[in-house]
Amino acid sequence: MSATGWFSRSLACSFAFLTLVLVPGTRTEALQRVKLVSETEVYTVLVSNTQANRFVFPFRVEKITSSAPGLDVKFYRNTATVSLVGEEAAEMIVYAKGKSYMLNLIPKDIPGETVILEVQAPEPVKYQQGYLKAIKDLIMAGYRGEMPDGYQAVEVFKKVKDWEKGGTLYLVRVYRCPQALTLKEYVLMNTGKDTVEVSEEDFLKGNVRAVSVDRHEVRPGMATKVFVVE
Incomplete structure (x- = not known):
């Protein structure tokens, strides 16, 4: 197995953060600050079930829905x-x-709450040995058939195109993580009569960060896996 075409770009996964600040003294309200990082997260907020609660958003609200x-x-x-x-x-x-945020309201027998919501940019994921190791780990997880932490796999298995060198290229599955690298798993099947040569350079196009080809020579009736990181 070989891998070429490494590029340095930042990647990030999203996490939700909740900071609870209790204001001492004679105030009848507690103050919570909720940092909105991603639309995929659910944010937990404590609210009073005996008094009204006040929410302050960092944007103009268009709609609020709930089935409760x-x-x-x-x-x-x-x-x-x-x-x-x-x-x-x-x-x-x-x-x-154009965005939506889900809040999980937890009722408590407490005074009315004031909830301050803020939008925070996602923090980059820190890898032990940097960006290059992150790409290698992602590709190796694909070869082992493992689900990388924080990723979801989407089964596709559709024909991409007839390979100009002979055979057919299929997209098998896509591994995605919000605001992080995407791993695409391809299979090239040689349906012809001659051996087909495949190289990483065949896939280094557009926003591709890295490519790994399992077999560089594919005999008739055989197939090879190709992993592409975007």
Whole structure:
């Protein structure tokens, strides 16, 4: 197995962060700060089930939806008043600027909360030996048929094209992680009568970061795997 075409670019996976700050003194409200990092995360927020709660967003709210029967929400521009009755948690989805964020509201017998929401850029994933090792680890996971941490595999198996050197190229599956590198697994099947030569340079196009070809010579009736990192 060989691999060429390494490029240095940043990659990131998204994580949700919740900071709870209790304000001492005579105030009747507690202050929570919730940092919105990714649309794929669910953000947990403590709310009062005896008093109204105030939410302040960093953007103008377009819509708020929920199917929870005990939840009442009234919003105007970048603020919302949220009341939740009972002891059951409720999910609330906030829409703004073409994005949506899901909040998981946990009711407690506490004074009304003030929740400050902030948008935070995702932090880059730190790998032990840097970016090159991250690419190698991703490709090796593909060869072993393992699911890399934080990734989801989408089964595709569709014909991409007839290989100009002979045979047919198929896209088998795609490994994805939000705001990180994408790994695509191809299979090149030699359906002809002559041996087909395959090189990494055949796939180094567009935004491809790295390529690894299992077999560089494919005899008739045989196949080779090709992993492409984007």
